[in-house]
Amino acid sequence: MTNIHVFPDEKLGGVLREYVEVDRAANVGDKIVIVNPSTFQFGDDYTQGTIMTVVKAYEDxxxxxxxxDIINKYEYQTLEPTSIVHIDGVRYRMVGRNAKVGEKVIVVEANGSLVYRNVGEVVEIIKTDGSSFGGLLNPHDFGEKGAIYHFQYLVLEPIDDESPKTTEDLIANLARRVAELEKRVKIIDVYNDELIDRMNDAEEKIERALDDIVDLEERTQPLEALVKAVKSGE
Incomplete structure (x- = not known):
């Protein structure tokens, strides 16, 4: 089972985006998901699957x-954003290329001096054109409100099925599978550590029991000798 999480991306204007779990140390601002909750944390909202944002990261x-409190590196997986977004119930892959007439694009660069001022806006291209200023070619595409420049957007390509279509898909799927295997190995290591601790504890108890037996034998030897002496004098 692949570990995909879908939640709003604030950096993309709140558009729903797919994230994948990766096994690396998180940085400040990264999203993480709890996969092995510690018993030292408190609160109903600290459970497996809890997603939160890192505000401080340590070298270890x-x-x-x-x-x-401080979350141990073994408690979480870092969430990496993918190029896949959900808009109006449809999954799209964001692709960096020039859009064609009829395609939809999503604004990823915006400011107050441009027609499309908000990151995350979705624009349907109805015309393409280009114009030259001072010898520099400034290609732009016209949406319903006006020009949107190529540097502003990524093309939205609908995803028809779940089969990998690009190298990025293959890498993302591989990363998800590796993350899942690494998580399983961690769980196995935890169980192995617990089993070793229990075995060591059992060995200690057996050694103490053997010592008790030897001590009991040493204590009963005089009594056995006395019984033998009494019996021989009868």
Whole structure:
């Protein structure tokens, strides 16, 4: 099972985006998901699957998030954003190329001096054109409100099925599978550590029991000798 999480991307204007779990130390601003919750944390909102933002990161991989104590690097997986977004119930892949008439694009660069001022706006291209200023070619595409420049957008390509179509898909799928295997290995390591601890504890108890038996034998030897002496004098 692939570990995909879908939630709004604030950097993309709140558009729903797919994230994949990767096994690396998180940085400040990264999203993480709890995969092995610690018993030292408190609160109903600290459970497996909890998603939060890192506000402080340490060199050893531990992180700090608001409302929680330090989160150990073994407790979480870092969430990497993919190129896949969900808009009006449809999955799209964001692709960096020039748009064609009839295609939809999403604004990823915007400011107050441009027609499309908000990141995350979706524009349907109805015409393409280009104009030259001072010998520089400034290609732009016209949406319903006016020009949107190529540097502003990514093309939205609908995803028809789940089969990988690009190298990026293959890498993303491989990363998800590796992350899943690494998570399973961590769980196995935890169980192995617990089993080793239990075995060591059992060995210690057996050694103590053997010592008790030897001590009991040493204590009963005089009694056995006395019984033998009494019996021989009968």
């Amino acid at each position: 991989g531990d992180v700090y998030c608001e409302k929680f």
